Amino acid sequence: MLSYIINFSIKNKFIVLLFTTFIIGFGLYSLSQIPIGAVPDVTNNQVQVITTSRNLSTQDMEQFITYPVELEMANLPGVIEIRSISKFGLSVVTIVFNDAMGTFLPRQLIAEKIKSSKRFPKVLVRQKWDITTGLGEIYQYILDVEPEFKNSYNAEDLRTIQDWVVKRQLSGIPGVVEVNTWGGFLKQYEVAIDTEKLNAMAISARDVFTALEMNNSVSGGGYIEKVNQAFFIRGEGLVSSLEDIRNIVVKNTDGLPIYIKDVAKVGFGSATRFGAITGNGEGEKVLGQVMMLKDANSKKVIEAVKERVAEISKSLPEGVYINAFLDRSELIAKTTFTVTENLVLGCLIVIFVLVLLLGNFRSGLVVASVIPLCLLFALSFMYIFGVDANLMSLGAIDFGIIIDGAVIIVEYIAFQITQKKLEINALSRTERQVFKDNITIKGASKMMNSAIFGQLIILIVFIPILSLSGVEGKMFKPMALTFSFALIGAMIFCFTYVPVVASLFLKPSNATHKNVSVKLMNWLNKIYEPTIDWALRSKKLVLGIAGTFLAISIYLYSTMGGEFVPTLDEGDFVIQPILKTGTSLSNTVKTATEIEKILLKQFPEVKQVVTRIGAAEVPTDPMSMEESDVIIVLNPKNEWTSASSKDELADKFKEALAVIPGMEVEFTQPIEMRFNELITGVRADIAIKIFGDDLDILAKKGNEIGALIENVPGAADVSVEKIAGLPEMNVQYNRAKIARYGLNIQELNDMVSMGFAGKSAGSVFEGEKRFDLVVRLDKDKRQDIDNLENLYVDLPSGGKIPLSELAEISYQKGAAKISRDDTRRRIVVALMCVIGIYNL
The missing domain is CATH 3.30.2090.10 (Multidrug efflux transporter AcrB TolC docking domain; DN and DC subdomains)
Known part of the structure; x- marks a missing residue:
């Protein structure tokens, strides 16, 4: 079968080259259309039913809203998990569905269930379930005022501008599902x-x-006909x-x-406020949060948002401007640059090694040409099968493994052509090409089995990864699919494109000429031969050394610890201050402003600090008024002077903020925090959940566990969820x-x-x-x-x-807060670990 395909390819070179050209064209088109992101979206298929009511306490929200919603949703098809949070005036029920249910069917089922249910009172102010994910917060900005206009606008004016100017014009962008407003005073x-x-x-x-x-x-009163006209009556x-x-x-x-x-x-x-925004130590601001539609192309959506922001800026009142402090495109740009750099450098290194070791410039280039073709082939199939381009999918491609088959085939064909140099030179041009075609067919057919067998073994290795599901599948399947696409492309090119190009471009080389490659291989052989000879004569010693190294490796592995994936350095920090339960909004605003002033004054690494306090207009992040996220935007690392790493900088931040009494802090990153919360319901890396009915007993046990694990090595920040004492x-x-x-x-x-x-x-x-x-x-x-x-x-x-x-x-x-997992009340002891950060 393979020999027939190789023979067909050699006999129909034009068709093969046309096929290759099509792959190049479609691959370039796919590159322009494929969604580009930073990391895979590992959010499970979940729907958040968010209910707000300004008048109900935590217990009432739990009794009249949250628990009935949970009971109604428990029997829906495809439900895997239900968890909820109830706070004063707010209920958030998260229903996790099987991925096979898709995006829209679960929302339709939930809407029908809520509409038909008779369990809910008439106190519901708002219920919604946006179609977004953990990577949905693609663009965040604050409405800021230029220094000379500081006294011209207050937080109420900025909120009105956000609601009726900025938000309305940002709505309607393809891929944007929600523009959320946070902070200010609703007039x-x-x-x-x-x-x-x-x-x-x-x-x-x-x-x-x-x-x-x-x-x-x-x-209105209809209309009156008079003098051939209809006069409509309007009572204003x-x-x-x-x-x-x-x-x-x-x-x-x-x-x-x-x-x-x-x-x-x-x-x-x-209106009564349950949240606020402060920024850069200047007091209250108004924040806008652009949420992306699930499965949309984040790069294109952000570009469209930035274009619209530029247009909106021209229509804003004098002195008001949009200050984008968190822009996902920066992380995407860094990730794309890292992936591109790795691919280009990897490609150049492989080409250099090929030319150096094959000893034939033409042979090296023929093999090297397979690399971009395989990459374009993989991109084509990524586009067809909906695999996003990100750090995990493209960053794992190994060109050295991909071109193994091409190296075997081209090297053997080049060797055969060189061996028959005298016969080839004696033939005419037409006869010479026919002779080379025959050599290529025989050589490729002979080596193809070995090449295909090696590549199939590698493909089989990825089968377990392709069978993963859940978060693990969302994280690693794109990598396995992309690598498999590239490897399949290499196999196809090995018995189509490679034989054709080899027969056209390879020429006999001078077998007696000792070039750099020959000299290098001779030198390596001189080292290898005595070494292998000694190893064969000292079998017991070699096996003993190998066993010792194996034992040491096993011991080191058992003491290393491990994690799911290295933590991605997003470039920014999020500090979560822990204040006393029931702290007023005004006091939290005061504390947040003080934090911002300390960080901006003492650390030149800090570019901007924006704090999100409490709940937003659409509270996808259900925080109480004493809870806040201090988002710290950092300057480029080459401008840092206070620290050389993020871990060191975090320690210095913690020291500087120790002057604020009665406050503890936790450190995380924007995307990491959002993923943790959406997937597990907890923002921390490790969470201990305790279930029970009595909130006071839960709070007591939670504090006991928090005290026990506080001094565990590697525990950076330990916090106990505050569920009582409001x-x-x-x-x-x-x-x-x-x-x-x-x-x-x-x-x-x-x-x-x-x-x-x-x-x-x-x-x-x-x-x-x-x-x-x-x-x-x-x-x-x-x-x-x-x-x-x-x-x-x-x-x-x-x-x-x-x-x-x-x-x-x-x-x-x-x-203060009632949380449930599958209708069971719980308290969480959250643990942030000291872990390494993978720097882009």
Whole structure:
């Protein structure tokens, strides 16, 4: 079979060369189309059901949202694992599906299940499940202000610009699934009611709310035909300014109207915040996070985003600019450069060794020409089978192994042609080519079996890797596939392209001429022959030395330790400060700003520092207000002066930050942190999970384990997940008193929710911009537990009564976070290890 193919190739050289040209063309096309990334996306096939509700505590989110979602999803087909996190106002349920389920079917099943379920209350504010992965955060930026305009814009202005200018223009880019906003103050039109004035004028809070709803609407009345025209009727009753809101009538008493301005302060406010952004020690900023669609080409998407950012920058208000601090294209560029450099250098080294050892310049070039052809062949099949180009897939190609078969064939053909030099020279040009063709057919046919057998052995070695699944499969299968594609290409070229080129370009060489290659091989033989002779005469000694080295190797291997893959140096740091449970947002902002100032002042290696605090608008990363990610963007390593390695720099960072009392820090990297969290639900390298029902016992056992492993060698940072101790103002209703006054729990809860969290009574439009019109208590009336106790509730009989008469209100400690794995409550002891970093 192989001999027939070789014979056909020699007889039809034009077809073979045409086939080779097609491979070159399609390979170059594939190179321009293939997705290019830094590392394989090892995120499992998961869907995050994110639910937000501004009014529910951690326990309530767990009871009414998280647990019912878990129960509904447990019986869906293809579900492998379910884990969840419940926090104040936030529920994140992660459902991991079998990869064979695909991307869209799980989301469709989840949407249908949630829509048809009757388990969920009417408190859901938002539920969504974006189609993105751990590598989805491709571009992050902050809206910054030039120094001369610092006093012209505040965090609320920047948030409005982000929501209604930048975000809208970034949306719609192919490959972008979400533009997430983080930080700033979400602008609202606020009606801050004064309960004392309401009492004096016998007006209820519900009257105010109803008046706002009834005086902010639009309507239409069809049309009227007149003078051959249709005049459409439009009733425009939307409020458009603060003055319009102030002049809304709440009640008319004895012909005298009582306006909103008589019982409330009308102005601009902001929504309750669960997160913030600080940057470069300058205070609060606004962050935008561009999320990439799953399986999209990250390089192309980032290029499109950067082009759009350049366009948006021209339309921003004077003094405002987009400061991109985390751009995945930089890591991709470094990775691509590393892979390209390795491929080019490897190719040149192999060519040099080939020419040097074969002793024939033409033979060396013929074999060397197989290298780019195999690479283009592999790229073609990577494009066809959807394998991304990254550090793992392309970085593992070994050209020396790939060209083994070509070396055997070409060397033998060159030897045969040189042996028959006199016969070839005696023939005419046409006869000479026919004679060389026959030599090539016989030589290639004779050596092909050996060449194919060696290459098949290598292919068989990759079968176990190709059978891997899960995270291991996503990480290593691209490497095995790419190498296999290149090896298959080499096998095909060995009995098509190589014989054709060898018959056309190889010429007899001077067998008596001793060139550098011959002299080198003679010198190596002089060393090898006495060495092998001594080894054969000293069998026991050689075997003893080999056994000793084997024993030493086994011992060293048993003490080395190991890891899944070397940690990739992403070029940036992430510091995770650990603060006291229940720390206020303003205090976390203050601490983060202090961290940024210390790092920027003391370390010239630091280019920028941006801190993400708490949860974003779409909380894919569910952090509490005391939790934050301090993202440190570093200058190029050749500009470093304080340290020579990242581990050393991390130690110095930790020393410098030790001046901040009551704070511990953990070090990681952006992609590494995101992968750890999405795959295992924990950000750390090693996690110990403890399961149980009682949160207090879990917290106690977690602290005990944390203390035990704190001094384990190699444990860099140990932290215990904080699941209890969240400060709460607990309202315990007295049902007997509530029944006596003719009230119900729902009315009281609505009053508490509206008074402190605020309740939307409609929207106010500023052109295309849309802002909520919210009713809540005045800011001075929602500062302390006394304000909650003295919150007046409207009675059905007409009068008012303070909430303290209907409930016992006290300070308590509640659940800070409730985590589950497959419906079992758990606590995590996270361990960051001291590990080597693979530097690009």
